[in-house]
Amino acid sequence: MTSKQPKKILLFFAHPDDETSSCGGTISKYSRLGSEIFVCTATNGNKGDLGTGDLVLKREELGSFRENEEKVVLKFLGAKKVYQLGYDDQGLELLTEFVLENQFFDILKNINPDIVITFGERGYSGHTDHIETHISATNAFFRYIKVNPKKNIKLFYTSMPKFFAEFRNMDLSEAEKSPSVAIDISDTWKNKVTALRMYRSQNDAQEIAKMFETVYSGNYFENFGEAKDQIISIFEKLKHYGYSTNPTEYFHQAYPSLKKYNDIFLSKTF
Numbered sequence: 001m002t003s004k005q006p007k008k009i010l011l012f013f014a015h016p017d018d019e020t021s022s023c024g025g026t027i028s029k030y031s032r033l034g035s036e037i038f039v040c041t042a043t044n045g046n047k048g049d050l051g052t053g054d055l056v057l058k059r060e061e062l063g064s065f066r067e068n069e070e071k072v073v074l075k076f077l078g079a080k081k082v083y084q085l086g087y088d089d090q091g092l093e094l095l096t097e098f099v100l101e102n103q104f105f106d107i108l109k110n111i112n113p114d115i116v117i118t119f120g121e122r123g124y125s126g127h128t129d130h131i132e133t134h135i136s137a138t139n140a141f142f143r144y145i146k147v148n149p150k151k152n153i154k155l156f157y158t159s160m161p162k163f164f165a166e167f168r169n170m171d172l173s174e175a176e177k178s179p180s181v182a183i184d185i186s187d188t189w190k191n192k193v194t195a196l197r198m199y200r201s202q203n204d205a206q207e208i209a210k211m212f213e214t215v216y217s218g219n220y221f222e223n224f225g226e227a228k229d230q231i232i233s234i235f236e237k238l239k240h241y242g243y244s245t246n247p248t249e250y251f252h253q254a255y256p257s258l259k260k261y262n263d264i265f266l267s268k269t270f
């Protein structure tokens, strides 16, 4: 491990598979580089799909099935530990105030991470569990740095390039459309695809795996159809800011906060 790698990275997400669809390549990359990765997942995803392919599950067994899937996936990706809080899917906004935040805070204190990653304000997809995870993780983070003012720690939100969010008509906050870190996952994106396929219970995971494979196996720009030429010209302009067509996962640095969001030069490391 070089001194550049964060020693400990802690991820707060809502459902088993959120961590892999948003950061699977990064988890695999940094665990290989020697970082210790900890994942905390708030719900057991028990309202999700009941299997894909020939796998058919009963509703009452889905929660524990998905938690097991997540353990196997995160072992494959090289994470050190997963904390599964086991709340009901779509149940986080029903929790008593501070319950989730307090649990996140205790985990932060136990781990003492160098980097924390969670959803941004709109939770990427607007899912209420994602938004609740964002709120509780962010509040817990700021409580944590109050009691550990000297700790050199950073908070990141999952993010994507603005042109991409607009192309897909996604309802995201400015922070979620303003990445400041681009982790090149050229060496590990195939692990991400494998990991997503290991979430056999979930159709979304299978779809994202297929999408990733299509985008990065062929000519990147062909995926944009009629918008191809427009996307190529946007990319040409953004090269200067560190954008590339390599497989990449993007993050926005929320703390220490960035002064301005425009014209951010992407860092290749956290």
Ligand SMILES: [Zn+2]
Pocket: 014, 015, 018, 127, 130
């Ligand atoms: Zn989710």
